[in-house]
Amino acid sequence: MEANIAIPTESKDTWNGGGTKPFGASYGKMMMWFFIVSDALTFSGFLAAYGLTRFKFIDSWPIADEVFTHIPFVHGEYPMYYVAFMTFILIFSSVTMVLAVDAGHKMQKSKVAWYMFATIIGGLIFVGSQAWEWNTFIKGSYGAIKTTDGKILQFVKDGHQIALSDFVVGERTDDRVQHTRQNGLWFEKEATISKYSVAQVVNAYKANPDIQVRTELIDLEKKQKTTLSREEGLDYLARGKMVVEGANLKVNEYGNTIFADFFFFITGFHGFHVFSGIVINIIIFFNVILGTYERRGHYEMVEKVGLYWHFVDLVWVFVFTFFYLV
Amino acid sequence: MAHAHESNVKRIWMVFGLLSIVTIIEVAFGIVKPDVLHLTSFLGTSPLNWIFIILTLVKAYYITWTFMHMEGEKKWFRRSVVWTAVFLICYLVTLLLIEGGYLFETLAPLVRW
Numbered sequence: 172m173e174a175n176i177a178i179p180t181e182s183k184d185t186w187n188g189g190g191t192k193p194f195g196a197s198y199g200k201m202m203m204w205f206f207i208v209s210d211a212l213t214f215s216g217f218l219a220a221y222g223l224t225r226f227k228f229i230d231s232w233p234i235a236d237e238v239f240t241h242i243p244f245v246h247g248e249y250p251m252y253y254v255a256f257m258t259f260i261l262i263f264s265s266v267t268m269v270l271a272v273d274a275g276h277k278m279q280k281s282k283v284a285w286y287m288f289a290t291i292i293g294g295l296i297f298v299g300s301q302a303w304e305w306n307t308f309i310k311g312s313y314g315a316i317k318t319t320d321g322k323i324l325q326f327v328k329d330g331h332q333i334a335l336s337d338f339v340v341g342e343r344t345d346d347r348v349q350h351t352r353q354n355g356l357w358f359e360k361e362a363t364i365s366k367y368s369v370a371q372v373v374n375a376y377k378a379n380p381d382i383q384v385r386t387e388l389i390d391l392e393k394k395q396k397t398t399l400s401r402e403e404g405l406d407y408l409a410r411g412k413m414v415v416e417g418a419n420l421k422v423n424e425y426g427n428t429i430f431a432d433f434f435f436f437i438t439g440f441h442g443f444h445v446f447s448g449i450v451i452n453i454i455i456f457f458n459v460i461l462g463t464y465e466r467r468g469h470y471e472m473v474e475k476v477g478l479y480w481h482f483v484d485l486v487w488v489f490v491f492t493f494f495y496l497v
Numbered sequence: 498m499a500h501a502h503e504s505n506v507k508r509i510w511m512v513f514g515l516l517s518i519v520t521i522i523e524v525a526f527g528i529v530k531p532d533v534l535h536l537t538s539f540l541g542t543s544p545l546n547w548i549f550i551i552l553t554l555v556k557a558y559y560i561t562w563t564f565m566h567m568e569g570e571k572k573w574f575r576r577s578v579v580w581t582a583v584f585l586i587c588y589l590v591t592l593l594l595i596e597g598g599y600l601f602e603t604l605a606p607l608v609r610w
Contacts, residue, residue, distance in 0.1 A: 194574030201574070208582050215586045219593040226597025230605060236527075255524040262520065266513045269564045273505050320609070388610045394536060397610075474566075481564045485557055492553040496527050497546045 203475045207482045210444075214486050217440065218493055221433045231387040233426035234396070235495050237332065241307050254495050257300045258487065261445075264293025265484040272477045275470025280459065283473060287456040290480065294449040301442045308434065311417030314365075315424040316372060318410040323426050325385045326376070327398055335414070338382055339367050339375040365414035373408050384408060387426045434494065441490055444483045451476050512563045519552050 194201065225232050236250040243253075271286035314335035316324040326333050345368045350361040376382055384404030388397045399407060415424040423431035455476050464470045526534070526545060534545040562568045567575050 194571045194577075196570060196574055204574075204578050208578055211582050212585055212589075215589055219586075219590045222590065223593040223597035223600070226594055227600040227604065229597075229601050251524050251527045255520065258520055259517065262513065262516050265560065265564055266509060269509050270506065272566075273509065322610075386610060392536070478565055481560055484564075485560045488553055488556045488560065492523075492549050496523060496549040497542075 197471060199475055200471065200478070203478050207478065210482065211486070214437075214440070214489070217433075217437050218489060221437060221493065224429055224433065228427055228429075230389050230391065231427060232389070233387075233423075233430050234389075234394075237396075238425045238430075239304070239308070239495060241312065243303060251495065253300070253304070254491060257297055257304075258491050260293050260297045260300065261484050261487050264290045264297070265481050267293060268477045268480045272470070272474050275464070275473045278465070278470070280462065280465050283464075283470060284456065284459045287452060287459060287473070291449055291452050291456060294445055294452065294480075298442060298445050298449065301438060301445075305435075305438075308431075309417050309419060311415075311424045313424060314367075314414060314416045316369060316408060316411040317413050317415050317422060318407065319412045320410065321428075322407075322410075323387055323415065323424065324404075324407055324411070325396075325424075327383050327385045328381055330398075332385070333382070335367055335372060335416075338379050339372055341371070343368050344371060365416055367414055369411040369414055372414060373405075373411065376404065376408060437490060437494070441483070441486055444486065448476075448480050448483050451479065508563065512559050516556055516559060519556055523549060523552050 192198070196204075239254060240248040240250045241253065242249050267286045267289040271283050271290065274282035274286060312334065313325060313332055315326075318324060326335070326338070328338075343366070347364055347368065349364050352360045376384070380401065383401065384399045384407055385396050386399060386407065389395065390397055413422075415422045417424055418431040418434075420428075420432055420435065422428060425431070455472055458464060458472065459470075464472060526548060530545065534548065535543055537544060539547060561579075567579070
């Protein structure tokens with residue numbers, strides 16, 4: 172078991188903080204582990220809160236397959252693939268990280284540097300992918316109507332969801348103009364106004380008999396959203412308050428607003444961890460190149476940032492499961 | 498460095514292969530969603546969800562034990578980290594999910610669809 176401790180010899184204490192190491196682990200490594208425990212509890216807090224909220228709205232929670240359906244440069248609906256790709260990238264960067272640690276044990280400086288480099292690249296690809304995922308989510312793909320009691324109404328044709336632009340024609344007819352800072356009495360602007368007005372969407376619905384309204388309510392037998400009859404749909408649309416396109420912290424075309432809030436918060440918090448992991452990796456990468464650890468006689472710092480990096484991967488495994496699979 | 502010559506490279510790639518296979522299985526189930534597993538219920542949720550959760554824990558185990566090298570740490574160091582985290586997380590999740598279920602039972606009848 173001694174083989175796995177980076178500095179087993181008594182003479183090479185990192186900070187000379189005493190020769191005795193509790194649990195045979197160096198001070199830095201042990202504290203990194205205890206930090207990871209506390210950070211794991213933070214993430215569990217978020218995911219458990221997500222679980223509570225999901226259970227609270229179990230009959231209307233958005234279905235992940237209908238939310239995250241896009242792949243860059245490809246049209247059509249392909250749920251899962253993109254996020255699976257992101258998962259692979261992160262697992263693979265974890266592998267290069269552990270290979271760097273392994274090379275560090277053998278004091279192979281250039282190997283450590285190359286593996287660290289690969290890890291950084293993997294992290295950058297992951298963060299970039301997440302930025303794309305956010306962008307797609309924020310822009311939205313279909314558009315929906317929000318009712319006065321806060322429900323989201325989506326539109327389907329032949330059992331498939333369709334975008335507002337697929338059946339609503341023409342420009343807004345109510346002469347609503349975007350209010351900007353420069354033409355206001357006060358220095359404030361309004362949020363982006365939607366492309367279509369509620370009345371326009373309702374009229375287009377009336378004009379197209381093959382379009383139906385879908386509510387958030389889940390049929391627990393089939394685990395699908397409920398599609399309303401034409402007449403019921405009209406009743407629901409009569410309560411329409413605003414047209415929603417995309418998602419932000421206030422509205423969400425995919426369903427419950429709090430779903431979007433949790434998505435932004437949890438994946439954002441994780442993404443921030445990845446980002447800080449990349450920064451730390453870059454610092455260590457340059458230290459490796461400069462030969463800092465070669466002179467120190469051991470590569471334990473690589474091992475410590477490795478622990479952090481694997482932890483980020485570990486968290487993603489859970490985020491992946493609870494946001495996209497379950 | 499008692500066993501400095503020993504390399505874990507082979508084992509690392511084995512674990513990578515294993516994690517990849519598990520992920521592929523998860524994604525395949527997530528895309529296909531067989532009705533037998535998806536629409537039935539077992540211990541409070543669908544068997545499919547249980548498969549996802551178990552496979553996630555398998556992945557977590559391999560990442561922690563191999564990549565983070567928990568298997569090489571002293572037994573009580575390992576326990577001080579793993580037992581603490583596992584106990585507190587189970588505790589938190591249990592309480593919050595029970596509370597979530599209660600909120601649903603209480604509030605759902607008040608929502609008009």
